[in-house]
Amino acid sequence: MSHKITLTQFLIEQQRGLPDASGTFTLLLNNIVTACKKISHLVNRGELIGVLGSAESENIQGEIQKKLDIITNDIMVNELNWTGHLAGMASEEIDDPIKIPDQYPKGKYLLLFDPLDGSSNIDVNLAVGTIFSILRCREGIHPDVQDFLQKGAEQVCAGFVLYGPSTMMVLTTGHGVNAFTLDQDIGEFILTHCNMQIPETTSEFAINMSNQRFWEAPVQRYIEDCVRGNDGVSDKNYNMRWIASLVADVYRILTRGGVFLYPLDTRNPSKPAKLRLMYEANPMGFIIEQAGGLCSTGRERILNIKPDSIHQRVPVILGSKQEVERIMQYHQQG
Ligand SMILES: O=P(O)(O)OC[C@H]1O[C@](O)(COP(=O)(O)O)[C@@H](O)[C@@H]1O
Numbered sequence: 020m021s022h023k024i025t026l027t028q029f030l031i032e033q034q035r036g037l038p039d040a041s042g043t044f045t046l047l048l049n050n051i052v053t054a055c056k057k058i059s060h061l062v063n064r065g066e067l068i069g070v071l072g073s074a075e076s077e078n079i080q081g082e083i084q085k086k087l088d089i090i091t092n093d094i095m096v097n098e099l100n101w102t103g104h105l106a107g108m109a110s111e112e113i114d115d116p117i118k119i120p121d122q123y124p125k126g127k128y129l130l131l132f133d134p135l136d137g138s139s140n141i142d143v144n145l146a147v148g149t150i151f152s153i154l155r156c157r158e159g160i161h162p163d164v165q166d167f168l169q170k171g172a173e174q175v176c177a178g179f180v181l182y183g184p185s186t187m188m189v190l191t192t193g194h195g196v197n198a199f200t201l202d203q204d205i206g207e208f209i210l211t212h213c214n215m216q217i218p219e220t221t222s223e224f225a226i227n228m229s230n231q232r233f234w235e236a237p238v239q240r241y242i243e244d245c246v247r248g249n250d251g252v253s254d255k256n257y258n259m260r261w262i263a264s265l266v267a268d269v270y271r272i273l274t275r276g277g278v279f280l281y282p283l284d285t286r287n288p289s290k291p292a293k294l295r296l297m298y299e300a301n302p303m304g305f306i307i308e309q310a311g312g313l314c315s316t317g318r319e320r321i322l323n324i325k326p327d328s329i330h331q332r333v334p335v336i337l338g339s340k341q342e343v344e345r346i347m348q349y350h351q352q353g
């Protein structure tokens with residue numbers, strides 16, 4: 020009989036391998052897990068408790084917020100600001116870094132998060148998620164924006180929770196990627212997917228085709244290859260998927276391979292890219308690379324980008340190695 024390993028047991032085992040570990044990191048992750056369990060419960064109950072629909076307010080992204088964008092943001096903040104493990108937080112839904120109230124102790128980590136990813140899907144009962152990234156910070160200080168602007172390669176940990184048919188947490192601390200399924204009966208995340216690996220090749224691409232006329236030539240060329248399949252330069256036919264929830268598209272790629280593109284486009288020159296570096300592209304980049312895939316802007320490795328602002332946007336091309344490499348070649352060829 021194979022034993023069910025809980026996420027907590029898994030983290031403590033990992034911690035045992037680090038002689039200098041103080042346990043703070045494991046406790047911090049457990050607080051994040053508690054917050055996501057609360058979010059899972061809310062998302063699952065939806066209209067039963069009146070949390071669907073628009074909040075009629077606008078965030079710094081210029082997007083009209085959903086009620087659940089705000090509710091999930093507050094759950095993350097209230098579950099984590101008192102714990103003593105964090106020096107500061109930053110959220111997609113809040114303009115500036117979130118200060119830890121003076122009455123609470125300050126810790127040595129920074130948490131950046133997208134409390135509700137795929138929010139355009141929440142009212143139509145499709146998969147959504149929470150994405151988070153953990154960085155180190157000077158201890159016992161009120162960090163300023165500069166303290167957050169670290170390259171993705173500096174991340175200590177990255178993860179996301181997918182609120183789909185089952186609730187799953189995908190996690191990396193730089194030692195591979197593991198996924199845990201929430202056992203609703205006992206309220207525990209159970210290790211169900213060990214050391215996830217992305218196949219190097221794929222015949223499945225994901226992109227929002229409605230933006231095609233606004234893409235750059237290298238992306239036009241690659242998608243043309245996919246659409247034409249073996250009538251074109253490819254030796255195979257491709258299938259297409261687009262869930263419009265980054266968490267769900269990435270989980271599919273972790274499970275069966277694929278390539279995801281949210282490239283630069285000319286729709287709105289002031290916003291040439293859609294996805295945010297600090298709490299979408301960097302955590303997903305860390306996870307994808309740890310699972311043997313690649314994550315690029317088309318021109319450079321996402322984890323090498325020196326951020327210049329908390330809500331900075333970047334083009335994102337990630338997934339199966341050989342496909343991302345071909346797209347990068349097309350960018351080099353111009
Ligand atoms: O609506 P579009 O243009 O297809 O964009 C979908 C993308 O936007 C996002 O929903 C943006 O994330 P948020 O929902 O957190 O703002 C991604 O999850 C998804 O990949």
Ligand SMILES: [Mg+2]
Nearest residue numbers: 133136137299
């Ligand atoms: Mg998002």
Ligand SMILES: [Mg+2]
Nearest residue numbers: 111133135136
């Ligand atoms: Mg969001």
